[in-house]
Amino acid sequence: MKPFEYLRARDAAGAVAAVTGHPGASFLGGGTNLVDHMKLGITAPDLLIDIARLPLDDIEELADGSVRIGATVRNSDLAAHRLIRERHRVLSEALLAGASGQLRNMATTGGNLLQRTRCTYFQDLGTPCNKREPGSGCSALEGVNRDHAVLGASASCVAVHPSDMAVALAALDARVVVLGPDGERSMQLTEFHRLPGDAPERDTVLEHGELITALELPARPGALSAYRKVRDRASYAFALVSVAAVLELDQDGTIREVRLALGGVAHKPWRATLAESLLRGTQPSEENFREAAQAELRSASALRDNAFKIPMARNTMVAVLRDLSGR
């Protein structure tokens, strides 16, 4: 084990200052991914700033009906919260579809967004990986790549983002609030994670020292939402494909608004904006759902082992929309 220093942050500004001034420092939340990485040797921070006990663990409704979620709220608490279950069901379902009860009790909201790909080559120090060691090459591109991306990948990286929660947040138009050395900024969740391009070592747009302090979910009265995760076993497995959907219907049944996000298919939660635009203003129907899903996936491309993800994503989008519009 590499020795490291551990400090418990007293406040968010202090935590940001401590990490900003220290290139080898890292924030520690629930530790469910970072500690694994330290054991595997993927990362070796020499200073951990524990932010899990900062007073960022509230879930509150704001005056405009939006919901603000503190970054250190545990996944299990978030999933169980009344505001989330009643108004943003897709988020509760996504959280409960992820990991195990024990892990959800530890994992934080901010940490969930920052968890890294489970690509085996990223986790195995004995193989080249551009994400772990920029410039070394991508082993998955021509390796065992059943779990890998079919959308938005690049020649340097075909990894997928593992989070379920983030997929639901993408469909909910969530915003991420970040505190940095120069103060606070916020961005759409869909702008928070990056596609790999030629810099797959960067999962997000966060700069070193920037700390996620909260998420904000805009009010969406009357919206129906659901999360469907397809995986190799009934529990405790990462998504092969997942779909988060938020649907608003007019009185006459026309689709007023629809938001779709896909998990398990890309380096970030994939907002299916093309499918959404095709569905807006139409009547819900199996044919329309299918056409929209197919259009979204026209840009998908398969690797050796993952061609099944394309029809699986199509079918799952159709299935979720069929279920939601039938409610």
Add this chain to the structure above:
Amino acid sequence: MFGPEVAMDELAEACGLDPIELRIRNEPDTDPDSGKPFSSRHLLECLAVGAERFGWEKRSAAPRSRLEDRWQVGLGVAAATYPFNRIAENAALIEFNADSTHTVQIGAADLGTGTWTTLTQIAADALGCEVQAVRLEIGDTSLPVASVAGGSSGTASWGAAIIAAAVAFRAEHGDDPVPGARTRASAAADPAADHYAMHSFGAQFAEVQVHADTGEVRVPRMLGVFSAGRIINPRTARSQFIGGMTMGIGMALHEESLMDERFGIFTNHDLAGYHIPTHADIGEVEATWLEETDHRAGPLGARGIGEIGITGAAAAIANATYNATGIRVRELPLTPDKFIF
């Protein structure tokens, strides 16, 4: 058993026969491999008992006949067989104690299958005493020599040595032994073993659901009916059977080692990547057995049960997925990608 029992299912369909009927029509009188008679063979009874209990008559011969709430439902069956070999090289030592208990020593091992319990029962039975009066000692190589806990041979092989030692002890020390009386004996070889084909048998039944949209496979219901000679302890036997069937679900749905030959690594080399069933994957798994004693299978009349529980399980599940979907999968595991197009 996976390949042959899936092939039997394909053959039954090609012949237009129910897969159980195909097996009835082809039931051999003697072991086709060695030409010897079977010590005991009740495969057809296993199939009949299982078909009755499982509701096999509800199965539609035509695949893709049942769609329930977007799940395609199917039933499948497979036969199971596993050879029985009692290992003769076993010895046990019995000593009578001042407190009127018997210490019974044998270098056997309990892998979690219930050896502590079953060998205590066997010793008490052979000594004609209460189980409370047996102090079993196992799990130490300094104890009298014993064979492995493997090959579905443990209970029958160790039990035979304990019975031999008990018989010798009673002959030597009578009904009223003095404290310190001790006898060591080895199990005799099995004269019948050369003249009979000895196998355990079973019938595995599975109900599966394959999701019409996503290809996910679930096994809500399984039943195994086994013929393994005398069952020593129903509780530990059932546990071992359903444990084997549960591992069979893992074999059918999940387990696979993926090798990247460029690096010589297994890419799913931890339990996050190498999947075994979770609780959520296991539905109703039930095991039962025929009441019987195989008098040719050594002094216990018991054949092995360690491996027959998993045998045929994956084939029954694969055959059920064919019945559900019309998609024949000959390569395990039965992951969702194999049922989606």
